[in-house]
Amino acid sequence: MRAFIDLAETPALLMVVAHLTNDVAVLRDEWRSDPNLLPQGNLDPQTQAEVRRFCLARLEAFAESGAPVPARPSAAVLSAIGDWGLDGLGDEVTALLDQALVADFEDRRAPDWTLESLDQNRDFKVAIIGAGISGLLAGLRMKQANIPFVIFEKGDDVGGTWNENTYPNCRTDVHSHIYAYSFFPYDWPSYFCRQEVILNYLRDFAKHYGLYDHIRFGVEVENAAWDEGANHWTVATVDRQGGRDTDEFHSVVSAVGQLNRPSVPNIPGLETFEGAAFHSAEWDHSVDLTGKKVVVIGSGASALQFAPAAAEIAEHVTIMQRTPPWLFPTPELRRDVSEGERWLLRHLPMYRAYYRFTIFLPRVVGQLDAATVDPQYPPTERAISHASELVREDLTKYLLAQIGDDEELIEHVIPNHPPAAKRIIRDDGTWIRTLKRDNVTVVKSGVPRVDGTGIWTDAGEHIDADVILFGTGFAASDFLSSVSISGVGGQELKDTWAGEAGAFMGLTVPEFPNFFMMYGPNTNLVVHGNLVFFMECQAAYLVDSIKFLIENKHSAMNLRPEVYAKYRNDIDDANRLRAWGWSGVSSWYKGASGRSPIMWPLSTKEYWEGTREMRPEHYSLT
Numbered sequence: 001m002r003a004f005i006d007l008a009e010t011p012a013l014l015m016v017v018a019h020l021t022n023d024v025a026v027l028r029d030e031w032r033s034d035p036n037l038l039p040q041g042n043l044d045p046q047t048q049a050e051v052r053r054f055c056l057a058r059l060e061a062f063a064e065s066g067a068p069v070p071a072r073p074s075a076a077v078l079s080a081i082g083d084w085g086l087d088g089l090g091d092e093v094t095a096l097l098d099q100a101l102v103a104d105f106e107d108r109r110a111p112d113w114t115l116e117s118l119d120q121n122r123d124f125k126v127a128i129i130g131a132g133i134s135g136l137l138a139g140l141r142m143k144q145a146n147i148p149f150v151i152f153e154k155g156d157d158v159g160g161t162w163n164e165n166t167y168p169n170c171r172t173d174v175h176s177h178i179y180a181y182s183f184f185p186y187d188w189p190s191y192f193c194r195q196e197v198i199l200n201y202l203r204d205f206a207k208h209y210g211l212y213d214h215i216r217f218g219v220e221v222e223n224a225a226w227d228e229g230a231n232h233w234t235v236a237t238v239d240r241q242g243g244r245d246t247d248e249f250h251s252v253v254s255a256v257g258q259l260n261r262p263s264v265p266n267i268p269g270l271e272t273f274e275g276a277a278f279h280s281a282e283w284d285h286s287v288d289l290t291g292k293k294v295v296v297i298g299s300g301a302s303a304l305q306f307a308p309a310a311a312e313i314a315e316h317v318t319i320m321q322r323t324p325p326w327l328f329p330t331p332e333l334r335r336d337v338s339e340g341e342r343w344l345l346r347h348l349p350m351y352r353a354y355y356r357f358t359i360f361l362p363r364v365v366g367q368l369d370a371a372t373v374d375p376q377y378p379p380t381e382r383a384i385s386h387a388s389e390l391v392r393e394d395l396t397k398y399l400l401a402q403i404g405d406d407e408e409l410i411e412h413v414i415p416n417h418p419p420a421a422k423r424i425i426r427d428d429g430t431w432i433r434t435l436k437r438d439n440v441t442v443v444k445s446g447v448p449r450v451d452g453t454g455i456w457t458d459a460g461e462h463i464d465a466d467v468i469l470f471g472t473g474f475a476a477s478d479f480l481s482s483v484s485i486s487g488v489g490g491q492e493l494k495d496t497w498a499g500e501a502g503a504f505m506g507l508t509v510p511e512f513p514n515f516f517m518m519y520g521p522n523t524n525l526v527v528h529g530n531l532v533f534f535m536e537c538q539a540a541y542l543v544d545s546i547k548f549l550i551e552n553k554h555s556a557m558n559l560r561p562e563v564y565a566k567y568r569n570d571i572d573d574a575n576r577l578r579a580w581g582w583s584g585v586s587s588w589y590k591g592a593s594g595r596s597p598i599m600w601p602l603s604t605k606e607y608w609e610g611t612r613e614m615r616p617e618h619y620s621l622t
Helices: 010-021 045-065 075-085 090-100 133-144 195-208 301-311 339-347 351-365 386-403 407-413 430-435 493-497 531-551 561-576 604-611
Strands: 126-129 149-153 215-217 219-227 232-239 244-249 251-254 276-279 293-297 316-320 327-329 425-427 440-443 449-451 454-456 462-464 467-470 484-486 515-517 557-559 619-621
Touching: 010 045, 010 075, 010 351, 075 090, 075 351, 090 351, 090 604, 126 133, 126 219, 126 244, 133 149, 133 195, 133 531, 149 219, 232 251, 293 301, 293 454, 301 316, 301 425, 301 430, 301 467, 327 386, 339 351, 351 604, 386 407, 386 430, 407 430, 425 430, 430 440, 484 493, 515 531, 531 557, 531 604, 557 561
Parallel strands: 126 149, 126 251, 149 215, 219 484, 251 515, 276 467, 293 316, 293 467, 316 440, 327 425
Antiparallel strands: 219 232, 232 244, 449 454, 454 462, 557 619
């Protein structure tokens, strides 16, 4: 501890001391950090040193006392920690914070029941589509409840998008310590880990809980049909050899996610291109970019990761960009966690829990205010409120400081839409350094056509290319477009949605009994909340629903149309008042009609409260 105390982040360290000693007096006002900067503190170096010395002394005294480590903080300590960390807002969300604070391997949402404990004679079997991060979680919950289940995975391993996306420098842009199951900690080597590290984490999770035995790899679900007479689902699958099979399940869980179908624009002439052309999610590692003329189409999150890597070895890289993204300063984006800090995370009691907690805390409120339209402001494509303008000014200063005297770059770097209208991308300076390279050109244009030797711009200029790389994202709005799901009366889910996907809390849809979605419509986040926390909420709702069916001897639950209609209207109204719904800029957050089937526009607290339990009055029960 003496060797590594100077590497501890002071906010988490003070929370640990308050927890261990049950003394909230250590949470001094003068030691409070700006919530927007957590998990780091914004104290000056001298004050940080003072805090660490103080905490070390308290920790030494605690160790010498021989007192046991409290499993949970007292209610008073947790309330004080939340209030201190959120600068006065803690009391409003204490119950949520209690759920979010999780010690290592403390699985507080594991079902406390099993199928046999509720009904020894009940037959109940679940099909889960997809073995990504949400599908594995759903599988674990079924296993813990001793519910028979099968996970169908079209790929060759677990991981979903982290198994499929292998492009250069692929990494998460969410802090690794909260891009993880709350109850399954990991010794993360970097603050924002690379694809292969995340994939190994998910493999370890699946091995630890014995989930591989329940997964059928190389098997794709073609259709699932609800049988009204038997009150079960018939699921039809096909394997890689073309072998087909059907089986019956009492419930189906879609865990295919939102980012699983690459979006490749239908550009005239693309089929005539003589070089290699592929999407970032289908990276062709046999293609060597060394010395090649490369065209990158798109400048979203994936492109900002692979384009700099391409620029280091290619002869020339041309980036076709319609709209630049806002960049959020993240100096630690590509940094490794030091060995000393990893020691603290592994060995200092509760430090890892509170480190994760300090990352989660700012997301309880997040920047939702800055992403909300103020009609009196008035809103424009520059900013939609005073808070939005302040964010714009801060982000603009960050970008201009990197541009320097290269004024030609301004139009390629400063967005013309309000912050949060599109995804804000984390950056450590790599992107603008890439744009300033001699072998990189940015072109503000679409790509109206392709020929055998390159691409054409809107202005009629031809650009030679050996390789075309698509950083054009995913068909996120087309939920479950590759699977036929038919519910009551044989109606198709795709027809029900008619291009406008929606689900109650992202989970259930009227006339599709016992059908649940993980990471379904309107559960994505941009400026607030935490995606994995939302997935854990969804899994808790799924477990509670199945428990209710079994315990009360029901065979089916069907969402009431009026419940869904009210929910959808509320979500759509809220989305229209957010930057992504109000702005006219094109983004994957919106569907063809301009409605957002993607984004959760309300607070984390409201999602948590809405999924804490299944409310029987929301459903027709059979």
